[in-house]
Amino acid sequence: MTEKFTTEPRGVDRLRNPWLNRGSAFTEEERDKYGLRGLLPPHVSSKEEQINRLYGIIHQYELPIHKYITLESIHANDESLYFQLIARHVEEFLPIIYTPTVGEACQKFSYIFRYARGLYVTSEDKGRVDDLVANVPNKEVDIIVVTDGQRILGLGDLGANGMGIPIGKLALYTACAGINPQKTLPVCIDVGTNNEALLNDPLYMGLRHKRITGEDYDALIKEFIEAVRKRWPNVIIQFEDFHNSHAYDLLRQWEKKVPCFNDDIQGTAAVAVTGLLSAMRVLKQKLSDQRILFLGAGSAATGIANLIADAMAEEGTPREEACKNIHLFDSKGLVTTKREAEISAEKKPFACDLAPTDSFVEAIKEFKPTAIIGVSAQKDGFSKECIEEMARLNKQPVIFALSNPTSKAECTAEEAYKWSNGTCLFACGSPFGPVEVNGKTFVPRQGNNHYIFPGVGLGSIYARTKEIPNRTLLMAAKRLASLVSDEDLERGSLYPPLSDIRNITAEVGSAVADYLFDQGLATVQRPADMKKAIKEFMWDPMHPHFVVGQ
Numbered sequence: 001m002t003e004k005f006t007t008e009p010r011g012v013d014r015l016r017n018p019w020l021n022r023g024s025a026f027t028e029e030e031r032d033k034y035g036l037r038g039l040l041p042p043h044v045s046s047k048e049e050q051i052n053r054l055y056g057i058i059h060q061y062e063l064p065i066h067k068y069i070t071l072e073s074i075h076a077n078d079e080s081l082y083f084q085l086i087a088r089h090v091e092e093f094l095p096i097i098y099t100p101t102v103g104e105a106c107q108k109f110s111y112i113f114r115y116a117r118g119l120y121v122t123s124e125d126k127g128r129v130d131d132l133v134a135n136v137p138n139k140e141v142d143i144i145v146v147t148d149g150q151r152i153l154g155l156g157d158l159g160a161n162g163m164g165i166p167i168g169k170l171a172l173y174t175a176c177a178g179i180n181p182q183k184t185l186p187v188c189i190d191v192g193t194n195n196e197a198l199l200n201d202p203l204y205m206g207l208r209h210k211r212i213t214g215e216d217y218d219a220l221i222k223e224f225i226e227a228v229r230k231r232w233p234n235v236i237i238q239f240e241d242f243h244n245s246h247a248y249d250l251l252r253q254w255e256k257k258v259p260c261f262n263d264d265i266q267g268t269a270a271v272a273v274t275g276l277l278s279a280m281r282v283l284k285q286k287l288s289d290q291r292i293l294f295l296g297a298g299s300a301a302t303g304i305a306n307l308i309a310d311a312m313a314e315e316g317t318p319r320e321e322a323c324k325n326i327h328l329f330d331s332k333g334l335v336t337t338k339r340e341a342e343i344s345a346e347k348k349p350f351a352c353d354l355a356p357t358d359s360f361v362e363a364i365k366e367f368k369p370t371a372i373i374g375v376s377a378q379k380d381g382f383s384k385e386c387i388e389e390m391a392r393l394n395k396q397p398v399i400f401a402l403s404n405p406t407s408k409a410e411c412t413a414e415e416a417y418k419w420s421n422g423t424c425l426f427a428c429g430s431p432f433g434p435v436e437v438n439g440k441t442f443v444p445r446q447g448n449n450h451y452i453f454p455g456v457g458l459g460s461i462y463a464r465t466k467e468i469p470n471r472t473l474l475m476a477a478k479r480l481a482s483l484v485s486d487e488d489l490e491r492g493s494l495y496p497p498l499s500d501i502r503n504i505t506a507e508v509g510s511a512v513a514d515y516l517f518d519q520g521l522a523t524v525q526r527p528a529d530m531k532k533a534i535k536e537f538m539w540d541p542m543h544p545h546f547v548v549g550q
Contacts, residue, residue: 010035018079019182025050025081047542051085064101069112071097075171076115079181083541086175091498094172099448100405100430102168103153109161110205117167118186120160121224123212129220133227138182141232142461145169146187146224150211150243151264154377154408157243159193160206165241169263169453176505177454178538179461189224191217213245221250229258234523236460236468238263238453247299248346259460261468265303267449267456270473270480271495272304272373272400273311275427275447277481278494279371279398282425288317290325290398293369295360295410296376297330300402302346304373309349310474323349327367333358334366361386364393371398374410375429378403381410387419395423402429402447413444417492427494442492451495452476455508462537463513463522472515479511480504502538510534 014020014034022030024045031037045053054074061067071093075082086093095101105112119136121129149162166186173179192211198204212220228235237260239250251262261267280287292308294301305326312322328335328350335343337351354366364372364386372390374381382401390397397420401410413432416424422437427447435442456476460468483496483504496504510530517526527533 008034011039015039018076021078023050023078023081047081047084050081051088054081054085055089064096065104065108065112067096068101068105069114073114076117080541083171083174083181086171087502087541090175090501094175094450094498094501095431097171097175098168098450099153099446100407102164103155103405103407105168106152106158106161106164107155109158109164110201110203113205118163118188120163120188120190121220122190122207123192123216123220124207126216126220126223129223129227130230133231136185136231138185140183141185141228141235142183143170143173143179143236143238143457144185144187144228145173145238145240145263146189147240148189148191148242148246149193149206150241150246152241153405154403155405157193157195157198157211159195159198159204160188160190161198161204162241163188169238169240172450173454173457174539174541176450176501177458177509178502178505178540179454179458180539185228187224187228189220191220217246225254225258234259234461234464236260236457236465238457240264242299244299244346255469256467259465259468261453261456261473262299262303263449263453265299266307266470266473267453268300268375268402269303269307270452270456270477271447271449272402272427273307273474273477274451274480274484275400275494276308276371276398277311277477278484278489279425281484282489283396286315288312288315288322288325290371291367291369292326292371292373293363293367294326294328295372295374295378295381296403297328297335297347298375299346300375301328301373302350304375305350307470307474307477310471311477314474324352326350327352327354327363327369329360329363334363361389364389368393370394371400373400373402375402376410377408378410379408382416383411384415384419387411387416387424391420391423397424399424400427400447402427404429404448406430406432413442417442425494426492445488445493445495445497447495450498450501451480451504452508455480455505456512458505458509458534458538459512459514459516462509462524462534463516464524465516465521466523467521468516469519469521472512475511475515476508479508483507506531506535506538 009017058067058070145166147162147165149159150157152158152162170184170186174181190206192207192209194211239262254260309319309322313319334357335347335351336356399416409430414435416426417435417437426444432444516522
């Protein structure tokens with residue numbers, strides 16, 4: 001999608017435009033109108049026929065990565081059909097177009113690249129980012145997802161290969177939140193990579209030098225943000241998979257200047273708090289009564305910890321006291337006030353006075369948490385001994401293994417349920433199937449950001465907000481938790497079913513928009529019925545309305 005269309009495309013130009021192509025579904029009248037007669041097989045297919053045909057093609061492949069590649073070919077050929085297919089089989093295809101398969105797609109991005117999508121801004125483009133932004137064919141852009149590829153999921157520095165993440169996230173924005181795909185833009189900021197394997201890979205498609213940092217890095221990000229805001233003054237910017245060394249700094253620098261949020265810090269926090277709020281319904285306890293220990297202390301962990309402290313404060317616990325019930329365990333061990341090395345500003349509020357230890361199970365024995373949350377990308381981080389100790393300490397321990405992809409999960413659902421003898425309240429960052437223990441079947445659900453960020457973006461876009469305060473994410477978490485049914489909880493599910501994701505996202509989006517209006521941050525008129533207005537605002541792939549050109 002690199003051309004600017006100034007006249008209505010006809011013939012093969014229309015067939016090659018994913019925004020306008022309808023393939024074999026073009027009617028007889030449309031085939032005459034657009035000069036397509038003879039360029040397509042004579043049968044006019046219904047959308048149902050197209051969906052069934054493609055569904056059959058995808059199921060010829062066994063490996064998820066092959067299904068991903070096939071889906072992306074559809075995405076590049078006919079966007080409305082792609083999203084109709086996703087919407088029809090959302091629970092089946094979300095793990096294909098996003099986690100966990102997107103992790104493998106990013107690792108292999110330079111090998112499976114077929115179709116240009118989105119915007120690449122490199123450190124070699126400093127001083128001319130305006131020109132790059134002008135090349136983007138989208139007349140309007142409501143939402144940008146941008147990464148610099150330095151910390152992709154739990155896979156590390158993937159450089160330009162990280163573009164798979166913004167592409168996947170924005171597919172979810174359309175599938176879940178009904179954001180018109182023409183008004184989305186994936187962006188990769190390529191400043192090099194420190195991944196030696198990529199630098200030595202002859203097929204790697206990014207810049208072949210070490211990452212630039214410091215003032216040059218900051219200047220490029222600034223030039224990019226100013227360029228996209230100049231062209232699209234209302235655009236929302238979602239920061240994605242930036243390394244800890246940049247993630248908080250970028251958020252602090254821009255959160256009061258432009259409407260933006262960091263999904264790894266804030267979206268992950270909201271979905272984790274949702275799971276905890278659901279668990280509290282099962283335990284019949286307050287969040288402020290819990291003791292929570294994190295395995296991992298990066299941007300995800302500290303983001304979750306801060307939002308938990310905010311939620312505890314809403315229940316009446318002074319925030320400083322709330323922080324004393326939340327502790328972190330990083331690569332050096334338990335984060336304590338006795339640590340000789342300097343503790344980062346993000347970790348400092350959660351440093352404890354306990355004895356230092358580099359054993360996670362010893363930290364559990366010392367702190368006696370009611371909940372452990374894994375965001376370490378450390379396979380087997382929750383050992384059998386850890387989970388058995390949690391079950392010994394708690395009648396119903398809360399165990400969240402939130403790292404993804406699946407290969408990086410702290411434990412599997414089966415391990416958590418079996419090692420706790422079926423007593424734990426479990427959530428995961430990657431998909432796991434049902435588990436039977438002691439005659440009961442548990443249905444774990446992903447504590448995945450796809451429950452949160454599409455609704456945050458949807459509500460923010462609708463409100464044309466000036467900014468997105470952190471408390472917006474707490475409002476999203478509380479609304480999402482309210483959608484978990486008693487039947488869900490009985491099955492061990494702390495999140496609602498993905499099959500209803502568009503309605504779920506509309507609910508979250510309306511809660512976000514209501515909060516932004518309440519705070520005086522919206523720049524449009526408030527509707528009488530927010531939920532109705534949000535649902536009507538959502539793009540429907542069954543009735544697409546595309547406007548192409550400048």
